[in-house]
Amino acid sequence: xxxxxxxxxYLTLTRPDISFAVxxxxxxxxQPTDAHWEAVKQILRYVKGTLHIGLKFRKAFSTSISxxxxxxxxxxxxxxxxxxxxAIFVGPNLISWSSKxxxxxxxxxxxxxxxxxxxxAAEAIWVESLLKELGVSQQRVPVLWCDNLGATYLTAxxxxxxxxxxxxIDFHFVRERVASGAxxxxxxxxxxxxxxxxxxxxTRQMLDRFSTNLNLVQSRx
Numbered sequence: 001x002x003x004x005x006x007x008x009x010y011l012t013l014t015r016p017d018i019s020f021a022v023x024x025x026x027x028x029x030x031q032p033t034d035a036h037w038e039a040v041k042q043i044l045r046y047v048k049g050t051l052h053i054g055l056k057f058r059k060a061f062s063t064s065i066s067x068x069x070x071x072x073x074x075x076x077x078x079x080x081x082x083x084x085x086x087a088i089f090v091g092p093n094l095i096s097w098s099s100k101x102x103x104x105x106x107x108x109x110x111x112x113x114x115x116x117x118x119x120x121a122a123e124a125i126w127v128e129s130l131l132k133e134l135g136v137s138q139q140r141v142p143v144l145w146c147d148n149l150g151a152t153y154l155t156a157x158x159x160x161x162x163x164x165x166x167x168x169i170d171f172h173f174v175r176e177r178v179a180s181g182a183x184x185x186x187x188x189x190x191x192x193x194x195x196x197x198x199x200x201x202x203t204r205q206m207l208d209r210f211s212t213n214l215n216l217v218q219s220r221x
C-alpha cells in the first residue's frame with residue numbers, strides 16, 4: 001500500500017487532477033483497510049485510462065501570478081478537519097498546486113477558507129522569489145482569487161477581531177501582504193474557482209472541465 005501510494009504521490013507532481021484523491025489515501029498509511037486499497041486501485045485505473053494526459057506550457061508575454069485557493073469545511077468525518085487547496089499560475093501556465101488536509105479543526109467555513117488563502121499566499125512568495133532569481137520581472141502584484149466573501153473581507157479589514165484570534169498568525173500574515181501592496185485579494189464565483197478540484201471528490205464531468213482549465217491536455221503522440 002505504502003509503495004503504491006508513494007508512487008502516486010510522485011505522479012501528482014505532473015498530474016494535478018489526482019492530487020485530491022492521492023491526498024485522501026495518504027491519510028491511511030498507518031492502518032489501510034480493504035476499502036482504502038480499493039480506492040487506490042480506482043486511482044490506478046483512472047491513471048491507466050489517461051496515460052496520454054499531461055501539463056501543457058505555453059509561451060506567453062504575461063508573467064503575472066494568479067493564485068486560486070479553496071477549502072471544504074469539516075469534510076473529514078473522523079476528525080472534522082477541512083481540506084485546503086490552491087493552484088498558482090504564472091501567466092496562463094499552472095506552476096504549483098496542493099491538496100492537503102488542514103492540521104487543525106476550523107470553526108467556520110470562513111476560517112477554513114482563510115487558512116487555505118494563507119497557504120496559497122505563502123506559496124506565491126516562493127514563486128515570486130524563484131522568478132526573481134531567474135530574472136523574470138513582474139508587471140503587477142500577485143492576485144489571489146477566493147470564493148468566500150467572509151475570508152475576502154478579512155484580508156482587507158485592518159481591525160483584528162476576537163473571533164479571528166485562533167487564526168491570528170494567518171490573519172496578520174495575509175493582512176501585512178495586502179496592506180503593503182504585495183498581494184491583491186479578489187472574490188470569485190465558486191463556479192469559476194479553479195482550486196475547487198483540490199478540495200472534494202470530483203465527478204468525471206468535473207475532472208474534464210477542470211483539466212482543461214488547469215492546462216491538462218492529451219498528447220498528440
